[in-house]
Amino acid sequence: MGNGIAQVAAQSGYNVIMSDTEDKFVQNGLKNIDKFLAKSVEKGKMTAEAKAEIMGRIKITTKIEDMKDVDYVVEAVFEDMAVKKAIFQKLDEITGKDVIIGTNTSSMSITEIANSTKKADKVVGLHFFNPVPLMRLIEIIRGYYTSDETIKISFDLAKKLGKEPIEVKTDIPGFVVNRLMMPHFIEAICLLQEGVASAEDIDKAAKLGLNYPMGPFQLMDLTGVDIALHVANYLHQELNKEQKWVAPRIIKDIVKAGRLGMKTGAGWYNYNK
DSSP states (O other): OOHHHHHHHHHHHEEEEEEEHHHHHHHHHHHHHHHHHHHHHHHHHHHHHHHHHHHHEEEESSSSOOOOOOOEEOOOOOOOOHHHHHHHHHHHHHHHHTEEEEEOOSOHHHHHHHTSOOOGGGGGEEOOOTTTTTTOEEEEOOOSOOOOHHHHHHHHHHHHHTOOOEOOOOOOTTHHHHHHHHHHHHHHHHHHTTTTSOOHHHHHHHHHSSSSSOOOOHHHHHOOOOHHHHHHHHHHTTTOOOOGGGGHHHHOOOOTTTTTTTTTBBSBBBBOO
């Protein structure tokens, strides 16, 4: 999702530094942005000159120290608390005292992440949705110490990026969207596991009966089946181990089998045909 966030920022006129741990990752992110924008040019939605200007606003690096002069940071690493804390500690050291650091976590505690810094009032949840260039919502999550000023600046930024922000006032696991979505995923998987209907028909039912743009299995394949499992496990752990958050056996099996969705060529569906 990091390259999607970089893309919408560059399209909105911002100069962007996109960073990752290895050059191959940032190069791949840049290629993904170029590919997306090239399609927009082909469809006549933008000119080749506009595409070149957008790409020119993006600098790539593998050195987190290159973030030292930025005005705003959005972290978008995998949902691993230890990794996030380590990154926030480093960002806290190298960025200015007034620089806001947003985390693109989909479910983890903003307060816990913020406590790895010396400026918890400047840490905020900034949860984008995938694919970032197309999805309009941003959840802006308030940690225990997040200041009103940080919330306001983050709202203003979200609107400048062409997004529709909502404020999540309590640092609760899963925030709003995942609290709504995960029971939907889990029940769909249970229906499949119990043999009630196929994945295809469950997706069809959600799309035609509930007017959803995508079915639950299609959406899990898009965003990552492993991510869905991880979030379910996290919510089960954090929300009093309620039964409704227990991940069904079948999702654990396909993750063990390496079927993580579109990114691996197979998830609930096969994509390497």
